[in-house]
Amino acid sequence: MKRHQIAVLFSGRGSNLDAIIKRSKNEDSLYDVKIAMTDNPEANGIQICYHSGVPCFIAPKNQWKWSMFDALNDLKIDLVVLAGFMRILPEIFCERWKNKCINIHPSLLPKYRGLDTHKRVLESSNTEHGCSVHYVITKLDAGPIIAQSKVQILENESEESLAKRVLEQENRLFPEVIQSLVGHKIHTSDNNVYYYGKKIDEPLSLSILQD
Numbered sequence: 001m002k003r004h005q006i007a008v009l010f011s012g013r014g015s016n017l018d019a020i021i022k023r024s025k026n027e028d029s030l031y032d033v034k035i036a037m038t039d040n041p042e043a044n045g046i047q048i049c050y051h052s053g054v055p056c057f058i059a060p061k062n063q064w065k066w067s068m069f070d071a072l073n074d075l076k077i078d079l080v081v082l083a084g085f086m087r088i089l090p091e092i093f094c095e096r097w098k099n100k101c102i103n104i105h106p107s108l109l110p111k112y113r114g115l116d117t118h119k120r121v122l123e124s125s126n127t128e129h130g131c132s133v134h135y136v137i138t139k140l141d142a143g144p145i146i147a148q149s150k151v152q153i154l155e156n157e158s159e160e161s162l163a164k165r166v167l168e169q170e171n172r173l174f175p176e177v178i179q180s181l182v183g184h185k186i187h188t189s190d191n192n193v194y195y196y197g198k199k200i201d202e203p204l205s206l207s208i209l210q211d
């Protein structure tokens, strides 16, 4: 079966990039990581690309926007995946890749959009936290939510331990969402998300996606 071609944009550590690449090496994968792209020449994810043989585009300093957009347009990309890409994308990009661009965010959206999500949830009375995969729209962390993984907040939980447990969930969830998306099990229309053609009332979970 023809594999879909995805681009992964990242800015730092690259653990999600790594998980996405590893999943693509499975025999049943429906996607290939055609290219990874970063705005940060120091990003650890560049090493991950190097070791896994995935081409990595490192944007010229202060020109990440147009150089990346042009490079993406020149490639036959089916889906753009933001995996820890720490830049705000302009409207023109969001329109160009409408319904074909997804992001992972370390909170149970719509709670805690933006930064410092682990710190903020620990300061609250919430007993659970987690991560969300959503379609990208111009408004930050606000597009239709596709899937979530939850973790319970433990007593005396530190920001570090919570971040670690959420990241483990991210690394498991994100590749499976991509696999289902390119496999046409998931689509969006009018701000809603559909799974096998049926509108979902709550975000999909990893177990549903792996079923």
Ligand code: GRF
Residues within 6 Å of the ligand: 010, 011, 012, 013, 014, 015, 016, 017, 083, 084, 085, 104, 105, 106, 131, 167, 170
């Ligand atoms: C993740 O927590 C992701 O949710 C957020 O940025 C972080 C990136 O981590 N958007 P990594 O670079 O994938 O390890």
